[in-house]
Amino acid sequence: MIVVKDLVRQFKSGDRTIKPVNGVSFELEKGSLASIVGKSGSGKSTLLSLLGALDKPTSGDVVVDGVSLAGLPDSKLTEYRRRDIGFVFQQFNLIPNLRAVDNVMLPMEFAGVRKAARLKRAKELLEQVQLDPEKQSRRINRLSGGEQQRVAIARALANEPKLILADEPTGNLDEQTGEHIIELLSSLSRDHNTTILVVTHDRSLAQKTERCFRLQQGRLTEEVKSGLHR
Amino acid sequence: MSVLARSVGNAFRNKIRTAAVVAVLAVAIGLALAMLVANQAVGAKVQELNASVGTTLTVNPAGGQGFEGGGEPLTAAQAQTVASVTNVTSVVGTKALRLQTATAETSTTQQGGGFGPGGQQASVTTNLTAAIDAGTLGNRNGSATNTGGTGTTQRVRTLPIAATGIGAEVDSAGKALDITSGTGLGDYTTAQAKALVGTTLAQKNNLTAGSTFTIQDKTFTVAGIFDAGTAFGNNAVYVTLPEAQTLAATPDELSTMIVTVNSMENVDSTKTAVQSALGTSKADVTQGQRNLETAVSSLDSVKNISLVAFIAALATAGLIILLIMVMLVRERRREIGVLKAIGARNRTIGLQFVLESLVLVALGSVVGAAIASLASGGIASALISSNTSTTAAPTTQRGGGFGGGGFAGGGFAGGGQGGPFGGASQLLTSVSASASPGVIAAGIAAVFAVAIIGALVPALLTARIRPIEVLRGE
Numbered sequence: 097m098i099v100v101k102d103l104v105r106q107f108k109s110g111d112r113t114i115k116p117v118n119g120v121s122f123e124l125e126k127g128s129l130a131s132i133v134g135k136s137g138s139g140k141s142t143l144l145s146l147l148g149a150l151d152k153p154t155s156g157d158v159v160v161d162g163v164s165l166a167g168l169p170d171s172k173l174t175e176y177r178r179r180d181i182g183f184v185f186q187q188f189n190l191i192p193n194l195r196a197v198d199n200v201m202l203p204m205e206f207a208g209v210r211k212a213a214r215l216k217r218a219k220e221l222l223e224q225v226q227l228d229p230e231k232q233s234r235r236i237n238r239l240s241g242g243e244q245q246r247v248a249i250a251r252a253l254a255n256e257p258k259l260i261l262a263d264e265p266t267g268n269l270d271e272q273t274g275e276h277i278i279e280l281l282s283s284l285s286r287d288h289n290t291t292i293l294v295v296t297h298d299r300s301l302a303q304k305t306e307r308c309f310r311l312q313q314g315r316l317t318e319e320v321k322s323g324l325h326r
Numbered sequence: 327m328s329v330l331a332r333s334v335g336n337a338f339r340n341k342i343r344t345a346a347v348v349a350v351l352a353v354a355i356g357l358a359l360a361m362l363v364a365n366q367a368v369g370a371k372v373q374e375l376n377a378s379v380g381t382t383l384t385v386n387p388a389g390g391q392g393f394e395g396g397g398e399p400l401t402a403a404q405a406q407t408v409a410s411v412t413n414v415t416s417v418v419g420t421k422a423l424r425l426q427t428a429t430a431e432t433s434t435t436q437q438g439g440g441f442g443p444g445g446q447q448a449s450v451t452t453n454l455t456a457a458i459d460a461g462t463l464g465n466r467n468g469s470a471t472n473t474g475g476t477g478t479t480q481r482v483r484t485l486p487i488a489a490t491g492i493g494a495e496v497d498s499a500g501k502a503l504d505i506t507s508g509t510g511l512g513d514y515t516t517a518q519a520k521a522l523v524g525t526t527l528a529q530k531n532n533l534t535a536g537s538t539f540t541i542q543d544k545t546f547t548v549a550g551i552f553d554a555g556t557a558f559g560n561n562a563v564y565v566t567l568p569e570a571q572t573l574a575a576t577p578d579e580l581s582t583m584i585v586t587v588n589s590m591e592n593v594d595s596t597k598t599a600v601q602s603a604l605g606t607s608k609a610d611v612t613q614g615q616r617n618l619e620t621a622v623s624s625l626d627s628v629k630n631i632s633l634v635a636f637i638a639a640l641a642t643a644g645l646i647i648l649l650i651m652v653m654l655v656r657e658r659r660r661e662i663g664v665l666k667a668i669g670a671r672n673r674t675i676g677l678q679f680v681l682e683s684l685v686l687v688a689l690g691s692v693v694g695a696a697i698a699s700l701a702s703g704g705i706a707s708a709l710i711s712s713n714t715s716t717t718a719a720p721t722t723q724r725g726g727g728f729g730g731g732g733f734a735g736g737g738f739a740g741g742g743q744g745g746p747f748g749g750a751s752q753l754l755t756s757v758s759a760s761a762s763p764g765v766i767a768a769g770i771a772a773v774f775a776v777a778i779i780g781a782l783v784p785a786l787l788t789a790r791i792r793p794i795e796v797l798r799g800e
């Protein structure tokens with residue numbers, strides 16, 4: 097259960113301040129699958145980074161399972177990111193000189209998982225995102241954009257987080273692979289009770305989520321679903 | 327993938343840069359190690375000099391250091407007196423003789439009484455030929471000073487051979503003889519028709535252990551050949567003290583006494599005590615160390631210079647690491663943000679950077695140790711020759727003294743030891759001896775300690791990088 101309370105994040109650019117997130121409040125049930133849409137530059141990535149404790153809000157709070165992020169020291173926030181969050185970055189942010197499988201193993205290494213166990217799980221995850229076994233031991237900078245995107249998704253799933261924050265996870269994928277990734281994410285929310293929040297420009301993806309929010313001028317509004325869920 | 331594996335991988339991420347960094351580090355580390363080795367070598371040398379010469383006093387008859395003659399010869403009774411002075415561990419008497427080849431004798435004996443001390447240096451005939459050409463030395467004799475030729479100086483135009491009666495197996499400065507073949511004389515307190523012959527003299531006269539020659543028509547057997555390390559020192563013969571006294575027909579008379587003091591600290595007080603026990607009118611007591619004071623002090627300054635250079639080179643290595651790691655941290659800012667965003671602790675990231683710097687230092691140390699082992703000998707001798715050039719003048723003056731009469735004994739052997747500069751080859755031997763694995767290991771340990779300090783600063787900087795860096799552009 098995630099409760100977002102009156103979240104504000106402002107930036108100073110030159111002499112004026114911009115507020116891409118300006119008083120955002122919403123609640124997400126555990127295991128729900130939700131999407132955020134909005135124009136480029138509307139603040140979607142900024143909002144996601146606040147939820148994932150990558151950044152600190154100017155004001156407001158995020159409460160995860162009853163724990164307020166605003167009250168946590170940095171070391172606890174690190175632990176929160178390591179254990180509870182799976183972040184899929186818009187720019188992937190993989191470590192370029194490591195192999196695909198090593199990148200997926202990294203969060204597990206930080207969590208203290210034994211080497212054999214992390215290798216096994218990393219391979220399973222890469223298989224789930226349909227990365228050719230042959231490409232699993234390639235270095236990141238030898239993979240295509242779409243392949244990198246799938247490695248980034250596998251890495252986000254590594255520590256079985258309770259909240260997955262995915263910024264444009266299908267942006268670089270063909271329709272079919274994109275469909276597969278969406279199916280993978282919804283099965284996680286369905287079967288593992290993982291809460292999933294996806295930022296997307298993809299209408300069809302937004303249609304498939306239970307709830308859909310629109311970020312506009314720093315405010316979040318929920319779009320009323322036309323059809324039935326799923 | 328572990329932290330260590332990642333660190334090693336990162337160290338080789340940019341191979342050209344890694345090679346350049348390792349090369350620069352290797353120079354700094356190599357210099358540091360070479361300086362450490364030089365420092366140890368010079369330190370060992372200073373200790374050796376202090377130990378070998380620092381504790382001996384030389385007693386000559388009063389006025390014996392001048393050319394005035396006069397003064398009473400030293401006696402066995404005086405040796406007894408000196409031996410009973412506090413802190414004196416041993417007294418070795420010597421009796422100097424001049425050996426003249428039978429043909430040269432007539433032209434030189436007339437000067438006999440003219441040189442000091444007290445004309446006691448008896449001239450005796452021999453069938454040996456001197457190993458040193460007298461021609462080149464004649465001129466130097468004229469300018470000979472008194473410092474070197476303690477009590478055994480002479481002003482002959484024809485170069486005689488120095489023969490010294492010794493009360494123990496030491497040269498006339500109290501330094502142990504280096505016998506290269508044959509044996510010593512055994513009992514030095516009895517008269518024996520045996521002698522030790524210097525290498526060049528032996529060569530000149532085709533002598534080997536067991537050969538015979540004559541002094542005053544008496545046949546002597548060569549017991550052994552010794553090497554004093556210098557041409558003058560090797561143009562010499564040693565016999566037992568009583569034998570020399572018999573040859574000179576002056577029983578109980580001594581030319582010099584070599585007094586060994588139990589420790590460095592007691593040398594000065596013992597010198598005064600010996601002087602007062604004998605009386606200033608009877609004997610002059612000189613301190614072997616005095617001749618070497620300048621030598622030791624300039625070696626000490628070499629030691630200090632090498633220590634400063636070691637520390638400076640070490641600091642340079644640390645600084646190189648610091649700068650390189652700061653650069654790497656800045657360059658990988660975004661990547662550090664990624665690691666934090668996916669849950670890496672600050673210390674994991676800090677450790678990764680420290681380990682990476684240690685990989686660079688380890689490579690630099692391997693190459694640096696190789697450089698050091700090639701360069702340390704050269705650096706040590708360069709340091710010593712440049713640092714001692716200022717003291718070269720007095721040294722050569724003393725050299726003149728040796729040339730004049732020092733070969734006969736006292737000053738001469740002092741010359742052999744007092745040549746810490748001339749003895750560059752000797753120093754190089756101690757350099758290689760000092761380049762022991764222990765010293766190198768200690769040096770490398772110091773390098774690693776400094777590198778860790780250097781790497782800690784940038785490693786701590788990584789803690790300040792926030793995970794949000796991840797969303798910033800490259």
Ligand SMILES: Nc1ncnc2c1ncn2[C@@H]1O[C@H](COP(=O)(O)OP(=O)(O)OP(=O)(O)O)[C@@H](O)[C@H]1O
Nearest residue numbers: 107108109116135136137138139140141142143186
């Ligand atoms: N650190 C920052 N300093 C100043 N302005 C920033 C900073 N980070 C983001 N912004 C600004 O905040 C606004 C929102 O950025 P954000 O990345 O959240 O947009 P977005 O909705 O994710 O856009 P896109 O769909 O293109 O990814 C932009 O105008 C951006 O320029």
Ligand SMILES: [Mg+2]
Nearest residue numbers: 140141186263
């Ligand atoms: Mg964005």
